[in-house]
Amino acid sequence: QVQLVESGGGSVQSGGSLRLSCTASGRTFSSANMGWFRQAPGKERETVAAISRNGGSTYYADSVTGRFTISRDNAKNTVYLQMNSLKPDDTAVYYCAKQTVPYISMRKDPADFDSWGQGTQVTVSS
Secondary structure (H helix, E strand, C coil), X not given: CCCEEEXXXXXXXXXCCEEEEEEECCCCHHHCCEEEEEECCCCCCEEXXXXXXXCCCEEECCCCCCCEEEEEEHHHCEEEEEECXXXXXXXXXXXXXXXXCCCCCCCCCHHHEECCCCCEEEEEEC
């Protein structure tokens, strides 16, 4: 069973930057595609970015392309989300999760992920 712990959230002004980290326990991290997701009040959870198990493939939602970068360090069992040029619309609780089925192509739908972390709040003020 993998446990994920997110950190790095906080409050910033529009245009600022934050770097989120998600550290996994367990031995299966390197075999799993990983994703970052967010959920704002009153909205459904949406996929922000995803990364393949070796980091060679990535996916970004249109709303964050060019501003956010997902990366991973398998030696540290950690996946990162560098967020630049933050906007008030980025305000949400951010979660990381593991793709449920290992060793297959990267998925983008939150329904294909499990082992959700507790989330970290990101608040961007104008």
